[in-house]
Amino acid sequence: MPAESGSNRRPETGAFFQRDRTWHPPALTPNYKTSILRSPQKALVAFDNTLSETSGPVFGHAMLGELDADLIHNFARPGESALGERIIVYGRVLDERGAGVPGVLLEFWQANAGGRYRHKKDGYLAPLDPNFGGCGRAITGEDGGYAFRTVKPGPYPWPNGPNDWRPSHIHFSVFGHGFAQRLITQMYFEGDPLIWHCPIARGIPDKAAVETLIAALDMQATIPFDARAYKFDIVLRGRRSSLFENRLEGN
């Protein structure tokens, strides 16, 4: 398993910027009830990154299958396709310095067009779509860009309050270059009124931070008579550059 970076850049080895934990949802968000018993209560122990945090595995494009980024077809029977509003989701993975991050493994999962997950724990009334599995993955290119095709997931009710509904969303797992960049988040859709009712989205204290998770409808990236497009950029922790250390990197 030789490391395949998919990039000609010099590897970066600097420590990551301190995480702004006021920008993330706190561990305890009581309106999202499950967090109450699953949130650490003691102070986190802080330390500057060691090699265990600045390093991380590399996933090469070779691991990808032909349909990995096509959720409309990757679970469908031959000649068939998933039901729902056809969309393209595209964007870039950047770091906090604004640079595109190549070679990032993105894994996505979502409910089907009716708001039902293909999972034995999901008992929502909406039917499963025999042609929709709900998972896909991609690896970012040299400029940090990625794209995949899917159907727009439906909103669904969930057992939290007596009548809580999740807005339409796609889960993203993001694997950057350092293990300390590891991130899972969710993408929401422009114009969805349920976002502002959602205890999970509203666990993020700053409205401006929530807005960074709302993908914009991009009519210029649509495929006429086929699919609309949503643009979703993701930002990972940036690395400190070491201008005045031994190596010149990241500048």
Next chain:
Amino acid sequence: MVQSLDRLKESPSQTAGPYVHIGLTPNFCGIGGVYATDLGATMVNDKTKGERIGLRIRVLDGTGTTLKDALIEIWQADADGLYNSPAEMRGAADPNFLGWGRCPTDMETGLCTFETIKPGRVPFRDGRLMAPHITLWIVARGINLGLHTRLYFSDEEKANAEDPILARIEHRVRVPTLIAERKGDTYVFDVHLQGEKETVFFDS
């Protein structure tokens, strides 16, 4: 006004939710045929260097109940203490060991098992050696931002005693929360999210 630093803000985290398996371990939850195997399910092969060990990890909530919908990823050095990563500048790691694994907790028992090797020692920022350890990243429904902790080994008492990260823990009574107990070839590690035995989690 001053000039802008032109920095972006990290995307805020959101919970992995109860259906994390669909995205990260689809074969585990019955979605077959999309990926040949689940990523991170196998860490070692016949040629991997080092002592074979097993990890048996559980994650427990504030009532002591075992989570059955969590997912754990681990990241570790090879037997010589080298990471299989472009950020590793000290030499080439074992090509038969990526050092990364992913395991969902069993839906019935909550148990998470890894078959791996015992890692070598990795230097701290100042060159002192850290004790052998494995980095854990834990996500689940109800966890808003992935939790970062480390697993150290009970049979490395001397190395643990001089580990610079363990040394940072002010409340010494909490250090054992990071030390996995050796039983045969297996290390047993319980992660307590809350309570008296709350595991030390890191901000790094």
